[in-house]
Amino acid sequence: MILITGGAGYIGGHCAIHFLERGKEIVIFDNLENGHIETINALKNIGNLHFVKGDLRDIDDIKSVFKQYDIDAVIHFAGYIQVEESVKNPSKYYKNNILGTLNLLDSMIENNVKNIVFSSTCAVYGEPEYTPLDEKHKKNPLNPYGRTKLMIENILDDYEIAYGLKSVKLRYFNVAGADSKTRTGEWHDPETHLIPNILKSVFEKDNIFKIFGTDYDTFDGTCIRDYVNVEDMAKAHMKAYLYLKEHQKSDVFNIGTEQGNSVKEVFDTAKSVTGKDIKVKLEPRRDGDAAKLFADASKAKKILDWHSEKTLEESIKTAYLWEKSRH
Numbered sequence: 366m367i368l369i370t371g372g373a374g375y376i377g378g379h380c381a382i383h384f385l386e387r388g389k390e391i392v393i394f395d396n397l398e399n400g401h402i403e404t405i406n407a408l409k410n411i412g413n414l415h416f417v418k419g420d421l422r423d424i425d426d427i428k429s430v431f432k433q434y435d436i437d438a439v440i441h442f443a444g445y446i447q448v449e450e451s452v453k454n455p456s457k458y459y460k461n462n463i464l465g466t467l468n469l470l471d472s473m474i475e476n477n478v479k480n481i482v483f484s485s486t487c488a489v490y491g492e493p494e495y496t497p498l499d500e501k502h503k504k505n506p507l508n509p510y511g512r513t514k515l516m517i518e519n520i521l522d523d524y525e526i527a528y529g530l531k532s533v534k535l536r537y538f539n540v541a542g543a544d545s546k547t548r549t550g551e552w553h554d555p556e557t558h559l560i561p562n563i564l565k566s567v568f569e570k571d572n573i574f575k576i577f578g579t580d581y582d583t584f585d586g587t588c589i590r591d592y593v594n595v596e597d598m599a600k601a602h603m604k605a606y607l608y609l610k611e612h613q614k615s616d617v618f619n620i621g622t623e624q625g626n627s628v629k630e631v632f633d634t635a636k637s638v639t640g641k642d643i644k645v646k647l648e649p650r651r652d653g654d655a656a657k658l659f660a661d662a663s664k665a666k667k668i669l670d671w672h673s674e675k676t677l678e679e680s681i682k683t684a685y686l687w688e689k690s691r692h
């Protein structure tokens with residue numbers, strides 16, 4: 366059985382669907398602080414799903430999962446994810462992301478579970494010295510959120526040396542879109558991600574979408590990011606899990622489309638996909654936004670046989686259908 370921490374959240378929920386549809390038995394562990402019981406309910410009919418409500422910061426909660434179920438691998442999504450909040454309240458981030466992960470890893474070792482796929486992020490790189498970013502790029506995260514992720518990557522390597530734990534770290538770029546059957550989708554509160562925020566302006570008339578910075582050194586002056594579809598992301602986790610099972614080898618991979626899209630391009634695509642005239646306000650730059658961030662994902666292609674398949678239009682379309690179903 367596979368344990369998915371944070372499986373009631375956005376990416377974990379889509380990953381759970383992918384695993385269930387391929388006949389895997391899974392147990393989701395989530396405290397539902399930022400995840401949703403509706404996601405668990407939507408997943409129940411798909412396959413062999415178990416759900417445990419618990420908090421990684423409480424070692425007894427996570428230990429009991431290993432006692433109750435015969436776990437053979439872990440996909441670890443659970444954690445806090447907001448960059449700005451991590452700057453204002455680093456204690457909250459270090460306690461949840463680091464201590465929570467340590468409790469998980471110690472429970473794994475205690476129960477002789479030695480395979481884990483970990484949700485890392487392109488935020489571990491910091492200000493890019495070159496693009497596209499490959500895995501060898503210098504790691505200099507600019508905020509506590511990114512630092513927690515880099516620390517966990519290092520902890521995983523230390524646990525391999527000491528206890529033989531094998532890990533695949535996936536450094537995600539910007540995850541986008543929703544389940545193509547609209548069973549789940551992106552549901553963060555507050556929402557800090559671009560596409561759901563553009564779509565919010567379609568449904569909430571007082572919500573005017575803001576573009577921060579139009580004078581960056583990019584082809585249209587707005588920031589460029591790499592928007593990778595969430596169902597493609599779920600496939601990457603399956604490939605990483607199978608890689609671990611087969612090779613018993615640790616590694617790290619960028620997961621992105623290798624194509625940057627500017628904020629303005631995403632906005633224009635959203636207008637054409639929805640057919641709506643979405644209101645926009647141009648604002649000055651925000652602190653800490655790099656002009657361009659996009660992946661060199663050739664290593665994932667070569668070693669995991671994974672590549673991004675879905676287009677930005679498909680991501681925006683599924684995200685739109687999901688937002689529509691929620692409103």
Ligand SMILES: NC(=O)c1ccc[n+]([C@@H]2O[C@H](COP(=O)([O-])OP(=O)(O)OC[C@H]3O[C@@H](n4cnc5c(N)ncnc54)[C@H](O)[C@@H]3O)[C@@H](O)[C@H]2O)c1
Pocket residue numbers: 370371372373374375376377394395396397398399400401419420421422441442443444445446461465484485486487537538539540541552553
């Ligand atoms: N969304 C992105 O674009 C993106 C990009 C890079 C990396 N990531 C990483 O991917 C992972 C998932 O992101 P997401 O967007 O799905 O976030 P999310 O907030 O939707 O999901 C995280 C889930 O973890 C749960 N959780 C948090 N702390 C917990 C704890 N102590 N015990 C039990 N459950 C806990 C939450 O309730 C939530 O369901 C995170 O680790 C995030 O850092 C996300």
